[in-house]
Amino acid sequence: MSHQRVEPLDVEAIRAExxxxxxxxxxxxxxYLDSAATAQTPDPxxxxxxxxxxxxxxxxxxxxxxxxxxxxxAYEEAHDRVAEFVGASGxxxxxxxxxxxxxxxxLIAHAWGLRELGPGDEVVLTQMEHHASLVTWQQVAMRTGADVKYIEVxxxxxxxxxxxxxxxxxxTAMLSAVHVSNTLGTVNPVNELVDLAHEHDALTFIDGAQAVPTRPVDVEAIDADFYAFSGHKMAGPTGIGCLYGKEALLAELDPYLYGGGMIRxxxxxxxxxxxxxxKFEPGTPPIAEAVGLHAAVDYLEEIGMERVQAHEEHLAEAAYDALSDIDGLTIYGPEPGPDRAGLVSFTLENVHAHDLASICNDHAVAIRAGDHCTQPLHDTLGVAATARASFYVYNTVDEIEPLVEAIEDAQSLFA
Incomplete structure (x- = not known):
């Protein structure tokens, strides 16, 4: 385990919020073990x-x-504060x-991709991409005549x-890669991927939806050209997301949505x-949500992102170990360690993931079941669906026991 020397969280105090x-x-x-879908929102x-x-x-x-x-x-300050949180000096x-x-x-696929891509160009994705990345670049490539390639898992x-x-x-014109897989929990070597792409003069887009909420992220250290994440996964409100882009690149792009507020x-x-x-924020923007995201960033920084990461990894390792002891259960993704984030996806022999989630719900355990918006990855894994338990700052090791009991109950019901 990494981060062993980090001071542990006072989870009881956190849960009170x-x-x-x-x-x-x-x-x-x-x-509640579904924070990879949406994290809960604290009182602040x-x-x-x-x-x-x-x-x-x-x-x-x-x-x-x-x-x-x-x-x-307040709206402008929220931009600056969130930029600071992910290391964007601009x-x-x-x-x-x-x-x-x-x-x-x-935004990037349409504003940049439709203008810049053409026959002979290639967009490189990974087999573990969320549909947000995979479908978007797939469709833009189809419109422009570009080809899409997938890095294997x-x-x-x-x-x-x-x-x-x-x-x-x-x-390669664009590399779009997920920082942390929402299905496998894999923490990808994004620095190495970005360097590879830049060696070939390609641009890079990193999907940080599962990374920014759970670990320190420095977009300038990664050197990503574009980096995206969502408020509702990082103790913030729904309805607001963030696109980091290098200033010179964003300045060159034309908007892809038009209306009031974005014109000169x-x-x-x-x-x-x-x-x-x-120019990329037409119409009335998510003002209250920006204020909420500002507060969420302050909240997470006060806890300390190194501590958030260590806590999540500790819970994931405990869940991995507990689930590994269940006969007929298969866990997907790397073993616990620096390459795995705080979620565990699994299947149980003879029990469909949706049935498993339903029985967990009967035990008051909230997990996710389905393809997690990664259908092609599930096809590669050879399974229709997986169940997923994911953790955040308010979860405890004690909450893993009800999960195990629910799974064992499902196993006995479908035996």
Whole structure:
């Protein structure tokens, strides 16, 4: 295990900030193990958003009155704060607010890909890509005549880096890779992937939806050209995501959504665009959500991302060990260690993942079941669906026991 010297979290104090966890399902205490889908939102974030609506609510960049100025300042400061959190020294000029990671992928695929890709160009993905990346680049490649290649996954759930070196060539225009797999829990060597791509003058897009919430991330150290993540997986609100992009690259791009708030000059014949990030944020933006995300970043930084990572890895290792003792259960992805994040996907012999999740729900244990928006990866694994338990700052080792009991109950029911 890495991070053994990091001070452990005071989980009891943390849980007190999540009243949603203090409830029962049919008389049984709730165990929430689905944070990779959506993490719960602590009181400081909810309070920040409530205060905004009670005291500041107004549209941004559209009024000179007091409330609009306050709202605009809060919205702009949120860009700078979140940029700082992921190591983007350019502040708001390198941090665009979107709805989610999926929209961030679409923004670049459409604004850059439709303009720059053509026959003979290649987009390199990995076999473990979320549909947000895979489907988006697949469809843009189909429109432009570009080809898509996939870096293979090894039997132990890691990227085959020898194959990566074969896939990434001088024909590669874009490498889009997931930082942490939402299915396998694999932590990919994104620095090495980015370096490989840059050696061939390709651009890079890293999907950090599962990474930014769970570990320290420095986009400039990774040297990614674009990096995306979502608020609702990092103790923030739904409805807001982030796209980091190197300032010079974002400045060159035309927007792919149009409307009010993103323009500099409009005539009946033509329009010109505002500065980054505003030219990518048309219409009324997610103002309250930005305030909430600002609060979430402050909240996570106060805990310490090294401690968040260590806690998650500790829980994942404990779950991996406990589930490994169950006959007929198969765990996917690397063994516990620096290459695995805080989630565990698995199948149980003779029990469909959806049935398993339903029985877990009967035990008040919330897990995810399905293809986790990675259908091609599941095809590669040879399974239709997996069950997934994922952990966050408010989970305890004691919560693994109800999960194991629920799985054993399912096993006996379907024996």
């Amino acid at each position: 999540y009243p949603i966890l203090d409830q029962s399902v049919d008389g049984t205490p709730l165990v 974030v909810v309070d920040a958003m409530s205060d905004y609506y009670r005291e500041t609510n107004a549209n941004v960049h559209r009024g000179i009155h007091h409330l609009s100025q306050q709202a605009s300042a 502040g708001r000029k390198e941090l665009v607010f979107t709805k989610n990671t999926t929209e961030s992928e679409n 090894t039997e132990d759930g890691r990227l085959d880096m020898d194959h990566a070196r074969e896939c990434i060539t001088d024909d 000059k409009v005539t009946y014949d033509d329009s010109t665009w505002g500065e980054v990030p505003w």
